[in-house]
Amino acid sequence: MLLTTAVFASILALMFIKLSFNVIGFRRKNKVSLGAGGVDELERAIRAHGNFAEYVPLGLFLIGALELNGAPWELVAVLGALLVAGRYFHAKGISEPPPNFTQRVRGMKLTFAALALSAIANVAWVVYRVMALA
Incomplete structure (x- = not known):
């Protein structure tokens, strides 16, 4: 089961809805x-929404794959928290006038960290599992 991923996917879905409502409102x-x-x-709201939609699916896929393959929930939770924090700070930094580049950069660093660490963890976990079965 993907219990941990489900929690983070739900949090991210609520964030996505909020960003969607921002676009609709503007x-x-x-x-x-x-x-x-x-x-x-409106341009800032559109880009915050679009950027979220561009990065979150890959992040959730990597985190879900890790959990589905039996990685410790704590690892999955840390990666999910990084992704949520990254998307929060990026959206906040790009949405608020004037754009807060410090928040935006922090958000992208956390997002890239979540993606890179998730990719590395997936490869490492698969190697570990294959070696353990050998």
Whole structure:
């Protein structure tokens, strides 16, 4: 079962919904149905939402694969927490006017750490499991 991944996927889904509502709200406020219409706050909301959608699926896939292959839940939880924190800080940094590049960079570092460590952990865990079975 993917219990730990399910918790982090749920948290990330709620974050995604919040980012979606931000885009919808700015579209309504500024009467823009497609694109950003030259509205800076809408452009930031669109990119925060889009960037989230670009990085989260791969992160969840890697974390889920690790858990599905029997890695310790603590490892899965740390990687999930890194991904959640990274996406939170990035969205906060890009969304708030004026853009807070410190928060945005922190978010990307945490996101890349989650992705890289998840990829490395998957390879290491598979090697470990194969060697243990040999």
